[in-house]
Amino acid sequence: MGFFSKIKKLWDVDSRLDNAVDEYKKEQGIPEAPSPQTAKQEFHQELPETETIETPPVSDPVPSAPAEPQIQDVAEKPASHVSEQGTGEMPPWQTSLLLSLREAEPRLSVWLNLILEGISKADDVLWERLAFLMHALEVPQTEADDFIIRFQAWLDDMEYEAVEEFRSELQYRLALALDLEDEEDERSRLFLKLSEGLEKTRETITRRIESLLTSHDSINNAFWEELEEILIMADVGFEPSMKLVENLKERVRKSGSDDPSCFKELLHEELADLFKGKRRISAVNPPxxxxxxxxxxxxxxxxxxxxxxxxxxxxxxxxxxxxxxxxxxxxxxxxxxxxxxxxxxxxxxxxxxxxxxxxxxxxxxxxxxxxxxxxxxxxxxxxxxxxxxxxxxxxxxxxxxxxxxxxxxxxxxxxxxxxxxxxxxxxxxxxxxxxxxxxxxxxxxxxxxxxxxxxxxxxxxxxxxxxxxxxxxxxxxxxxxxxxxxxx
Missing domain, CATH: 3.40.50.300 (P-loop containing nucleotide triphosphate hydrolases)
Incomplete structure (x- = not known):
């Protein structure tokens, strides 16, 4: 997704919150929203008034597999109206939270920080705030309920209770459910995870390439031979290594420079081009x-x-x-x-x-x-x-x-x-x-x-x-x- 498409997506989500605020202000005759500081104070003052919401336990619809053909749909969960978001006057805590969400930077991580503020463990306050966030973003009630029920079941299964144990998973699930996985914050989390996962590989490739670059004054035959050895040792394989080296030689030739300090950027460009996916028709006849x-x-x-x-x-x-x-x-x-x-x-x-x-x-x-x-x-x-x-x-x-x-x-x-x-x-x-x-x-x-x-x-x-x-x-x-x- 391109830059302008991402901006449009965030603009659309931001507009939903804007519309929710305008609608409420019109109903209540409020001339203007309070400042962020005032909204934050009201939010903390109203936290004790949060109502307790009871959610029915998730059933276990999957029996053990018998010898005869069996069909079990464990996706069917009991209906649960986790948060009543119908018409009527909005409680003060919801007003404050909505205004805080509206005035915040339109990013999932920022919204989640506001939702989790003052919460240290999974409790009814958390479920009510999550339901309210999804309602403000115009997520259908049944989908919001299903999301919360499934997450509660996952917490029970994993025996997690403290926020620090499940915050990352919650943000990941929200990113998928709200179609915000490609926003900058989520991509940063992915890059960090990918970088950590490649640590062992970097020891066999990147550090040796760094040594290669510092030990040669120019990109010559000896340079290419040593690079081939590094690639083969990193399990790129003989034939793929030869092919990659030939591609890199062509890039170096087109660049017009044999300075090793430029090589790393050329290697990055070659790898990025190598993994560009082919266009294909993704639509199918369901399922x-x-x-x-x-x-x-x-x-x-x-x-x-x-x-x-x-x-x-x-x-x-x-x-x-x-x-x-x-x-x-x-x-x-x-x-x-x-x-x-x-x-x-x-x-x-x-x-x-x-x-x-x-x-x-x-x-x-x-x-x-x-x-x-x-x-x-x-x-x-x-x-x-x-x-x-x-x-x-x-x-x-x-x-x-x-x-x-x-x-x-x-x-x-x-x-x-x-x-x-x-x-x-x-x-x-x-x-x-x-x-x-x-x-x-x-x-x-x-x-x-x-x-x-x-x-x-x-x-x-x-x-x-x-x-x-x-x-x-x-x-x-x-x-x-x-x-x-x-x-x-």
């Missing part, structure tokens, strides 16, 4: 079906849960289908994640035909108004011939059930495996055609050069990177940010 592939142990199950969580926070109705029917406890593990995230879940008994699971899950999603189906598949690399035939069958059957399905095939790759990630990508791409790659465990590897290798070798876009265990740690991949974090 969108995403086929998740990858070998066992790469983090595919948790990645499915994180993708489901993101989609759900963005207002989509998600169904997770358990197509890995042979690995011990695979169905149960995915069912637990579906329960935690709060999505629909479809499974058959162990050793069922995975293609049948896909066919029936898509049919169920069409009948029940789901927007997205995340289809898990097996990853037994030691039986790769049979596995690939199985995946091809799933793809064919899905297309027969729903035209165009699967709309995307997403490969999950463990960054710590280094060059094995290249062979896995080649294997799955040849078999079923990989549209996107999610790179997990980037925060725990010194082999981050594999990101460059995959982009050079296959040209398949890397859409997300895993930077930790939390839901918020699966982040959209941005080539420019990656280059900056790697070389900073």
């Amino acid at each position: 969108e079906v995403i086929m998740m592939v990858g070998v066992n142990g790469v983090g595919k199950t948790t990645t499915i849960a994180k993708l489901a969580h993101r989609a759900q926070m963005q207002g989509r109705k998600v169904l997770i289908a358990a197509g890995d029917t042979f690995r011990a406890a695979a169905i149960e593990q995915l069912e637990v994640w579906a329960k935690r995230v709060g999505t629909g879940f479809y499974a058959k008994g162990e050793n069922s035909d995975p293609a049948a699971v896909a066919y029936e899950a898509i049919e169920y999603a069409k009948q029940n108004g789901y927007d997205l189906v995340l289809l898990d598949t097996a990853g037994r690399l030691h039986t790769k011939v049979n596995l690939m035939e199985e995946l091809k069958k799933i793809r064919r059957v899905a297309g027969k059930q729903h035209e165009g399905a699967p709309h995307r095939c997403v490969l999950v790759v463990d960054a710590t495996t280094g060059q094995n990630a290249i062979s896995q990508t080649k294997l799955f791409d040849e078999a079923v055609g990989v549209d996107e790659i999610v790179l997990t465990k980037l925060d725990g590897t010194a082999k981050g050069g594999i990101v460059v290798a995959i982009a050079l070798e296959f040209g398949i876009p890397i859409t997300f990177v895993g930077l930790g265990e939390k839901m918020e740690d699966l982040r959209p991949f941005d080539g420019g940010d990656f280059a900056q974090a790697l070389l900073s």
Whole structure:
């Protein structure tokens, strides 16, 4: 999203708060708003009058998986009107908070600071203020209620109570729900997380490049040979390293300078261009079906849960289908994640035909108004011939059930495996055609050069990177940010 689009989005959100203030002032005959200092004083004075709001507990609608086909929609939660925001006179604390929000800088982090002011733990005051913020931003009441209920359930599951334990997750969820993930503050948080995750990789690439630049007076043959060695040691691989060096030689030639002090900026530009995604048609005939592939142990199950969580926070109705029917406890593990995230879940008994699971899950999603189906598949690399035939069958059957399905095939790759990630990508791409790659465990590897290798070798876009265990740690991949974090 461009700069002016971001400004327009924030302008639109800011206008909603402005309209809410104007409407209230017109109803009450208030000539002008009080100063920020006055509003802040009134806000603190009225905090004790906050009413207690009781929310019914979140039920546990997912039973254990029986041998017969089972369908559990854990996304269905009991209705809860968390905060009454109907017509009538606005309580003084709401007036003060609304004015403070309106006069604040239109950024999610700033608004959240105002919402959390004076709150040290999750309590009824927090829920009421969150409900009020979402109402002021014209979020539909049912969506606001659902957001709060789901977050309460997550806090209970994680046993978090203090604000410092859950503030980051709350801001992440609000950014998704309010479509503000690309605002400057959120991007800064992503860059910081990405930079921290690449710390081990920087030790093997960036610091050696720094040494390379200081040890050469000009960019000559010896310079290029040493750079090739650095790239290969960082698991970029031999052929991708040669290709990257050739591209960099051309950039240096066009720059007209062989001064090593200019090289780092040229490398940044080359990496940023390397990761530019190809344009594609994103619209699909609903429900969108995403086929998740990858070998066992790469983090595919948790990645499915994180993708489901993101989609759900963005207002989509998600169904997770358990197509890995042979690995011990695979169905149960995915069912637990579906329960935690709060999505629909479809499974058959162990050793069922995975293609049948896909066919029936898509049919169920069409009948029940789901927007997205995340289809898990097996990853037994030691039986790769049979596995690939199985995946091809799933793809064919899905297309027969729903035209165009699967709309995307997403490969999950463990960054710590280094060059094995290249062979896995080649294997799955040849078999079923990989549209996107999610790179997990980037925060725990010194082999981050594999990101460059995959982009050079296959040209398949890397859409997300895993930077930790939390839901918020699966982040959209941005080539420019990656280059900056790697070389900073």
